[in-house]
Structure formats: structure tokens, C-alpha cells
Amino acid sequence: xxxxxxxxxxGRQARAASRAMARADSATRNRALLLIAEAIERDAGKLRDxxxxxxxxxxxxxxAPAMLDRLALSDKAIATMVEGLRQIVALPDPIGEISNMxxxxxxxxxxxxxxxxxxxxxxxxxRPNVTVDAAGLCxxxxxxxxxxxxxxxxxxxxxxxxxxxxxxxxASLPEQGxxxxxxTDRAAVGALITMPEYVDxxxxxxxxxxxxxxxxxxxxxxxxxxxxxCHVYIDAKADIAKALPIAMNAKTHRYGTCNTMETLLVxxxxxxxxxxxxxxxxxxxxxxxRADPEALGILQGYPHLVAAVEEDWxxxxxxxxxxxxxxxGIDEAIEHINQYSSKHTEAIVTEDYxxxxxxxxxxxxxxxxxxxxxxxxxxxxxxxxxxxGISNDKLHARGPVGLEGLTSLKYIVFGHGEIRN
Amino acid sequence: xxxxxxxxxxGRQARAASRAMARADSATRNRALLLIAEAIERDAGKLRDxxxxxxxxxxxxxxAPAMLDRLALSDKAIATMVEGLRQIVALPDPIGEISNMxxxxxxxxxxxxxxxxxxxxxxxxxRPNVTVDAAGLCxxxxxxxxxxxxxxxxxxxxxxxxxxxxxxxxASLPEQGxxxxxxTDRAAVGALITMPEYVDxxxxxxxxxxxxxxxxxxxxxxxxxxxxxCHVYIDAKADIAKALPIAMNAKTHRYGTCNTMETLLVxxxxxxxxxxxxxxxxxxxxxxxRADPEALGILQGYPHLVAAVEEDWxxxxxxxxxxxxxxxGIDEAIEHINQYSSKHTEAIVTEDYxxxxxxxxxxxxxxxxxxxxxxxxxxxxxxxxxxxGISNDKLHARGPVGLEGLTSLKYIVFGHGEIRN
Numbered sequence: 001x002x003x004x005x006x007x008x009x010x011g012r013q014a015r016a017a018s019r020a021m022a023r024a025d026s027a028t029r030n031r032a033l034l035l036i037a038e039a040i041e042r043d044a045g046k047l048r049d050x051x052x053x054x055x056x057x058x059x060x061x062x063x064a065p066a067m068l069d070r071l072a073l074s075d076k077a078i079a080t081m082v083e084g085l086r087q088i089v090a091l092p093d094p095i096g097e098i099s100n101m102x103x104x105x106x107x108x109x110x111x112x113x114x115x116x117x118x119x120x121x122x123x124x125x126x127r128p129n130v131t132v133d134a135a136g137l138c139x140x141x142x143x144x145x146x147x148x149x150x151x152x153x154x155x156x157x158x159x160x161x162x163x164x165x166x167x168x169x170x171a172s173l174p175e176q177g178x179x180x181x182x183x184t185d186r187a188a189v190g191a192l193i194t195m196p197e198y199v200d201x202x203x204x205x206x207x208x209x210x211x212x213x214x215x216x217x218x219x220x221x222x223x224x225x226x227x228x229x230c231h232v233y234i235d236a237k238a239d240i241a242k243a244l245p246i247a248m249n250a251k252t253h254r255y256g257t258c259n260t261m262e263t264l265l266v267x268x269x270x271x272x273x274x275x276x277x278x279x280x281x282x283x284x285x286x287x288x289x290r291a292d293p294e295a296l297g298i299l300q301g302y303p304h305l306v307a308a309v310e311e312d313w314x315x316x317x318x319x320x321x322x323x324x325x326x327x328x329g330i331d332e333a334i335e336h337i338n339q340y341s342s343k344h345t346e347a348i349v350t351e352d353y354x355x356x357x358x359x360x361x362x363x364x365x366x367x368x369x370x371x372x373x374x375x376x377x378x379x380x381x382x383x384x385x386x387x388x389g390i391s392n393d394k395l396h397a398r399g400p401v402g403l404e405g406l407t408s409l410k411y412i413v414f415g416h417g418e419i420r421n
Numbered sequence: 422x423x424x425x426x427x428x429x430x431x432g433r434q435a436r437a438a439s440r441a442m443a444r445a446d447s448a449t450r451n452r453a454l455l456l457i458a459e460a461i462e463r464d465a466g467k468l469r470d471x472x473x474x475x476x477x478x479x480x481x482x483x484x485a486p487a488m489l490d491r492l493a494l495s496d497k498a499i500a501t502m503v504e505g506l507r508q509i510v511a512l513p514d515p516i517g518e519i520s521n522m523x524x525x526x527x528x529x530x531x532x533x534x535x536x537x538x539x540x541x542x543x544x545x546x547x548r549p550n551v552t553v554d555a556a557g558l559c560x561x562x563x564x565x566x567x568x569x570x571x572x573x574x575x576x577x578x579x580x581x582x583x584x585x586x587x588x589x590x591x592a593s594l595p596e597q598g599x600x601x602x603x604x605t606d607r608a609a610v611g612a613l614i615t616m617p618e619y620v621d622x623x624x625x626x627x628x629x630x631x632x633x634x635x636x637x638x639x640x641x642x643x644x645x646x647x648x649x650x651c652h653v654y655i656d657a658k659a660d661i662a663k664a665l666p667i668a669m670n671a672k673t674h675r676y677g678t679c680n681t682m683e684t685l686l687v688x689x690x691x692x693x694x695x696x697x698x699x700x701x702x703x704x705x706x707x708x709x710x711r712a713d714p715e716a717l718g719i720l721q722g723y724p725h726l727v728a729a730v731e732e733d734w735x736x737x738x739x740x741x742x743x744x745x746x747x748x749x750g751i752d753e754a755i756e757h758i759n760q761y762s763s764k765h766t767e768a769i770v771t772e773d774y775x776x777x778x779x780x781x782x783x784x785x786x787x788x789x790x791x792x793x794x795x796x797x798x799x800x801x802x803x804x805x806x807x808x809x810g811i812s813n814d815k816l817h818a819r820g821p822v823g824l825e826g827l828t829s830l831k832y833i834v835f836g837h838g839e840i841r842n
Contacts, residue, residue, distance in 0.1 A: 019759065019783075019785075096782060104802065108797055108802070110802075113782070115785070117815050196636070200815055201815075215617070216640060219636055219637065221642060221814070221816050239838070241838070242838035245838065245840045246836075246838065248840075249841060250840075253841055347836075360534065361517060362444055364440075364536070364539070365831065366831055366832060367831065367832040367833075367834065368831060368832070368833050368834070369529075369833070370834065370836055371837055371838050371839070372834050372835075372837075372838075373836075373840045375840070375841035376529055376531075376834060376836075376839070377832070381527060382531050382832065393642075394538050394539065395642050395816065395829065396816040396817040398829055398832070399831065408815040408816065408819055410785075410786065410788065410819055411787060411803065411819070411820040411821070412789050412790070413768075413789070413791065413797060414791055414793075415790055415791055415792035415793025415797075416663075416792055417663035417666065418793045419670035419671075419794045420670060420674055420796040
């Protein structure tokens with residue numbers, strides 16, 4: 001199989017289909033989504049069979065248990081996919097919205113219209129539910145999609161692709177509006193990210209290593225989801241009754257998520273009173289604390305205490321481990337965050353108005369919070385309704401990316417025969 | 422000189438300076454702009470001397486007259502630069518604007534804040550005025566800038582860089598907030614577009630060849646200004662009294678601009694009446710018409726008539742030449758445009774509501790117009806106040822790019838101690 005040729009064909013078909021997807025009205029796109037949901041419910045048994053084949057092969061290949069867990073398609077996972085599609089149907093249509101139409105001195109009226117991006121390439125791990133979520137979001141936003149899931153999920157993804165195609169056909173939309181790459185050859189990814197003539201944006205989901213490689217090779221723009229080295233800063237003027245639950249929740253609510261706190265910064269003035277109380281909470285979850293020299297002094301006697309090294313400030317643990325550093329105040333906190341964070345999510349706990357406002361303005365991250373847990377950085381919690389990823393990028397879409405992130409604003413002009421002088 | 426090292430130093434300095442630029446309040450940034458304007462007025466003589474050195478060297482090197490023309494810095498050009506800076510001062514500050522703050526069921530209040538992008542790299546031709554315009558827009562929007570102008574303007578750009586630095590210093594902003602690349606080595610461009618750790622976005626201005634090369638090599642995202650293959654479509658239901666001046670203005674108002682019409686599409690039903698009248702107008706300006714077979718028949722006898730070939734539908738003439746094609750109606754017009762246009766600007770002339778709405782919605786270009794000349798696609802005409810370029814990209818900024826295009830929206834959360842359950 002000539003992979004470049006195969007991917008070029010997929011790309012050309014996607015570009016052609018994208019016009020019909022963009023033209024389709026809300027009712028048509030929603031109808032396709034509902035038909036896909038029905039087909040998935042109807043064929044749940046077949047999907048579980050396909051998934052069983054993937055699971056067997058993956059287990060035989062020695063896939064790690066955490067990866068097997070993501071690959072598994074339970075009854076509950078199928079029900080969640082179907083429910084997810086119905087939730088997307090219920091969201092308002094982002095396409096065609098016209099805003100800011102203003103008359104200009106020349107007589108023309110200028111504003112913007114929200115339109116689909118065109119063709120979206122999504123590269124993701126072996127998680128079959130992402131196939132359906134991503135297809136759903138792209139259809140709703142009037143885009144064509146090329147989906148490249150982890151090769152371990154290939155049987156299940158092929159089965160899902162057939163159901164998505166059935167739904168599109170049923171709504172008189174082109175089947176090629178959503179295409180699943182049917183080869184597990186890695187060269188397919190290399191082709192996908194270097195055909196800007198057919199693909200308008202790549203949404204990569206997956207490890208830091210994969211994304212670093214894509215960044216080197218891609219000529220198609222990307223909406224990247226990188227790591228989350230998130231900070232909570234407990235200011236000298238913090239309300240301890242807020243600081244304790246926020247610092248506890250941000251670290252221990254879930255260890256494996258990208259909006260989990262990895263480094264805690266504490267103002268020198270409040271550290272002797274807040275740190276021992278926090279340590280007592282962390283001890284109940286056996287959280288290891290990697291502390292700078294000053295914090296080590298305050299925390300002596302804590303059973304899971306380690307001296308922090310430079311590398312700790314740059315590490316996303318995704319585990320019950322927390323780096324702890326004492327800072328002089330807001331300036332040093334902001335300086336540390338802007339140097340070490342992955343620009344994902346940071347929070348300050350304070351009752352001081354000026355410190356709160358400075359933190360919001362000066363911390364250069366996608367989400368910046370006052371007196372709330374970093375765990376809220378999420379499309380559902382923000383009210384986007386659904387999310388295709390969380391962007392660490394600054395251009396186009398920053399933070400949780402919902403339907404709007406899959407659209408673009410073009411200028412439109414209502415004229416009355418005006419010419420330029 | 423080790424160019425990579427030199428550019429890395431420039432990048433590191435820009436990143437460091439970008440924090441102070443972002444933190445600075447409106448008054449400080451405006452003060453820097455006014456000081457630069459004053460310094461340029463004061464040193465106009467020195468600037469003209471520096472420019473004279475550039476002009477001499479360029480003439481000796483045999484630079485084309487059109488390029489020499491762009492390189493020249495007349496008294497009028499200096500006055501325009503100064504006036505441009507004062508206009509930028511008068512624009513509202515885009516930075517810090519907070520929008521859409523909404524309470525969520527969890528109790529947090531979520532919205533967005535407009536912030537600078539960080540460090541902007543601008544690559545442009547030998548036009549000294551762009552140095553000042555670009556510096557002005559970046560300072561106003563709280564960004565640090567790295568400016569790489571055409572090597573022929575190096576003396577003048579160095580002189581301008583000194584005045585920009587003086588203005589920044591005078592406002593207590595870091596001099597390195599705006600840096601002009603002081604080497605004419607082309608390797609500097611290669612380094613600039615491959616240091617995402619220091620540069621957040623590249624704005625390339627210049628020929629299609631340059632930008633195609635940058636697209637292959639850049640790992641920093643770009644806001645690209647490509648060519649303008651713009652169309653006017655005269656619909657069967659057009660008002661001829663509007664169609665004639667629009668088609669005349671879109672082609673002949675200025676030949677060398679990217680928003681000039683290059684292909685005229687005419688609905689079959691109206692072609693026999695509209696084309697001969699239009700030809701009479703074009704004849705006054707000796708516009709060459711490259712017509713498809715059907716239009717050739719209608720236009721026979723026109724003195725500057727040529728049979729169009731496939732290549733004509735893809736050509737940006739930037740000259741008194743126009744491709745002309747007869748189409749069956751709106752469907753064929755949209756199909757032709759989406760296939761051949763450079764996604765810059767297209768206009769329909771029609772009195773038909775449905776055709777107008779379909780054209781607006783279905784034509785996939787940065788600016789889409791009804792009953793107006795394509796020449797209006799411009800930051801000033803759209804009311805953006807100033808423009809750093811016109812983007813053919815779909816992500817982030819589309820069409821004329823003003824101050825907002827140099828900013829990003831981050832999420833901000835006002836909490837009251839909320840944690841996630």
C-alpha cells in the first residue's frame with residue numbers, strides 16, 4: 001500500500017466533502033448525529049465484539065494495563081458515547097452566526113460570520129470513544145474530519161467508522177465527511193500533517209513526545225494539547241479556609257489529569273501557618289512532598305518528605321507527588337510560574353484585590369484563576385458543552401477548545417453599490 | 422558572526438522584555454509611541470541621510486525602480502509614519518479587556534481576558550515605513566517585536582531602531598521590547614522562524630516565493646499574507662447600474678494591490694447585456710481581457726482581447742489584465758471561486774436575496790461582499806484603525822489583521838473557594 005497516495009486520496013475526498021458539510025443546515029447536521037447515536041445503540045453488540053478483538057491483540061502484545069483500560073469499550077462507555085452525541089445535538093449551532101455588523105463612512109456595512117474551518121485532522125490514542133466524540137464535534141461544526149486513532153483500536157474504529165458513514169448517508173451528507181484512517185502504518189501521520197492543501201488544522205492528542213515530533217514536521221497548523229504543569233500560589237493574604245481545600249482538591253481530586261496541580265507556591269509570611277495544616281491533609285492521601293530548603297524546614301517530620309531539585313519545577317508528575325516552594329510574594333510567584341509552567345492553568349488564593357488582579361493579568365497561561373481549584377479548567381466546567389482538547393497554544397484557541405475552536409470568523413460586507421475612491 | 426547565536430540572544434532578550442511590555446499600562450505604551458513620533462520628527466534629516474545611503478547602494482546594485490520606490494523615504498513618507506504612530510495612540514487599548522464573565526453551576530465565574538501574544542517576529546521587504554508601523558502596533562498591543570526588514574533598507578532601519586529604543590527608554594520600557602535584526606544574512610530568517618521558545622508568531626510580508634519557503638521551514642506559527650486572486654461575480658439578477666462601477670473599480674482603482682479583482686465571472690443570462698457595456702469602460706483604461714470561449718464571442722471586436730487558458734484562472738496579474746468567464750449561475754460561480762481563488766476577497770453583484778445569502782455563506786474566503794468593490798478589503802476601510810497585514814489563513818486571524826490579531830484570549834476564573842467534586 002502506498003501510504004502517501006492513500007492519504008492524498010483521503011485528503012482530496014475530505015476537501016470535496018467539506019463543502020457539503022459546510023453548506024448543510026443545522027437540522028441536517030443534527031439529524032446525522034442522531035442517526036449515528038441510534039446506529040451505535042443498535043450495533044452495541046458488534047462494537048463490543050470488534051473491541052474484544054482489539055483487546056485480545058493488545059493484551060497479547062503486552063499493552064500496559066492503563067492503556068488496556070482506555071481501549072476497553074464497556075456497555076457504560078457505549079452509553080456515554082451515545083449520550084455525548086445527543087448532548088452535542090442539543091448545543092446551539094455555531095455556524096452562520098453574524099456579529100458586529102457596523103456601517104462605515106464609505107457606506108458599506110462590515111462584520112463577521114462564523115464558518116467551519118474546513119477539514120480537521122485528529123490524531124489520538126487508542127480510545128474508541130474519541131472517534132465518536134471527535135466525529136460528533138466536527139459534524140456539528142460543519143467540518144469534514146480525518147480521524148487517526150491509535151492502531152490498537154483499529155477493529156473498533158473501523159466498526160465505528162461504518163456507523164458514522166451510515167448516519168451521514170441517512171442525512172444525505174457525504175460519507176466522506178468523516179473518514180477514519182484504515183491503516184496502522186505510522187507514515188499515515190507524517191502524510192496527514194504535511195498536506196495543507198487538504199487539511200486546515202491538526203488536533204493532536206497524546207503524549208508530549210508525539211507532539212514534539214509533530215511540531216518539528218507539521219506544515220499544517222496545529223491546536224496542540226501539551227502537558228499541564230499547573231500551579232497554585234497561596235498568597236500572604238490568603239484565606240486559609242479557602243487555601244486548604246483548594247490546594248487539597250487541585251492535587252488529589254485526580255492525579256492523572258492535565259489540570260492537576262504539580263507545584264505549590266506559598267508566600268513566606270503565611271507558610272509557617274498554612275504548610276503544616278496542608279501537610280496533615282496530604283498525609284491522609286500519602287502525597288509525597290518535594291520541598292525547597294525553606295519548606296523542608298517547616299515540613300520536617302512529614303513522613304513523605306523529599307528535597308526538591310531543579311527538575312521538580314519542570315515535572316508533570318501525574319501521581320501523588322507535589323513540588324513545594326516558598327516565595328517572597330506575588331512577584332516571585334509570577335516569575336516562577338512564567339518560567340516553569342506549561343501555560344495550562346494556574347490559581348492564586350488571596351483576599352487581596354491588587355494581588356488577584358495582577359495574577360490574572362500577568363500570568364501567561366491559558367486559564368488563570370482566583371480562589372478556585374485548577375481542576376475546573378475543563379470544557380464542561382466552563383460551559384462549552386463539549387471539548388475536543390485543551391490548547392496550550394496562544395493562537396486561535398487557548399484553553400479548553402469547544403465547537404467555536406473548530407470555526408473561523410470571516411469578514412462579510414453588505415454593500416449598496418459602493419466603490420472605493 | 423554566528424547567526425544562530427545572535428538570533429538566540431535576540432530571542433531571549435525579546436522574551437524577557439515581553440513580560441514588561443505586557444505589564445505596562447495603556448498610558449506607558451502610548452507615551453513610548455508619542456516619544457518615538459517626536460524623535461522621528463526631530464531626526465528626519467538623519468533618517469533621510471541614512472535612507473540616501475541605502476538608495477545609493479540599491480541603485481548601484483541595480484534594484485528595480487519599483488523596489489527603489491518602496492525603499493525611498495521622502496519628507497511625506499516620514500510625516501505619514503509620524504501621523505500613523507499618533508493614530509495608533511488614539512486607538513482604544515485592546516489589552517486587559519474582560520468579556521463574557523458568566524456564573525457556572527459550580528459557583529465559579531468564567532470568562533476571557535484579552536492579552537498580548539508575547540513576541541511577534543515580522544519579516545518584510547525593504548520598506549522603512551513598515552519598521553515604524555510594525556513597532557507601533559506591537560508596542561500598542563503590549564507585545565515585544567523582532568523586526569527583520571529587507572537588507573536594502575539596513576541603514577535606515579538601524580537609524581529607526583535607535584529612535585524606537587529611545588522612545589521605549591523614555592517611557593521606562595525595556596529597549597529590547599522592539600529589536601531590529603542588524604544583520605543582512607539570510608540565515609537570520611531561518612533562525613527566527615524556528616525558535617518557538619522565544620517567538621510566538623511570525624507575520625511574513627512579501628512575495629509568494631518567500632512565504633512558500635517559510636511554510637516549509639517554520640516551526641513558529643504564522644499569520645500569512647499570500648496572494649490575492651479576487652473575484653467579482655455578476656449574477657443574473659444584478660443591477661447593472663451597480664455592476665458596472667463595481668467591476669470597473671475592483672479592477673482599475675489600483676492594479677498592484679492584493680484586493681484588486683483578477684477574474685470576473687458573469688452569469689450567462691446577463692452577459693450579453695453587461696459585458697459589452699463593461700468592455701467600453703475597460704477600453705478607456707486599455708485593460709486586456711482574457712476571455713473564455715463564450716465571453717470571446719460576446720466581446721469580439723474589443724481591441725485588447727485574448728483567449729483565456731487554464732493558467733489565467735490561477736493568476737494574480739497585478740496589472741491591467743482581467744480574466745473573464747461566463748458561468749451558468751450562482752452554483753458554478755461558487756464552485757469556480759472555491760477552486761481557484763486565493764481565499765482573499767470575493768464579491769457578488771446581485772439584487773437576489775437568496776443568491777446573496779448563499780454567496781456570503783458558501784464562498785470560503787477571508788472577505789465576502791455583496792454589491793461592493795473588492796478594494797474595500799482593508800484594515801482602514803473595515804475600521805480596524807491600523808493593519809499589520811491581510812491574512813489568507815483560517816486560524817486565529819482572517820482577512821485584515823489589526824491590533825486584535827496581535828492578541829490572544831485567555832480564560833479567567835473568579836472563584837470564592839470552589840473545589841471540584
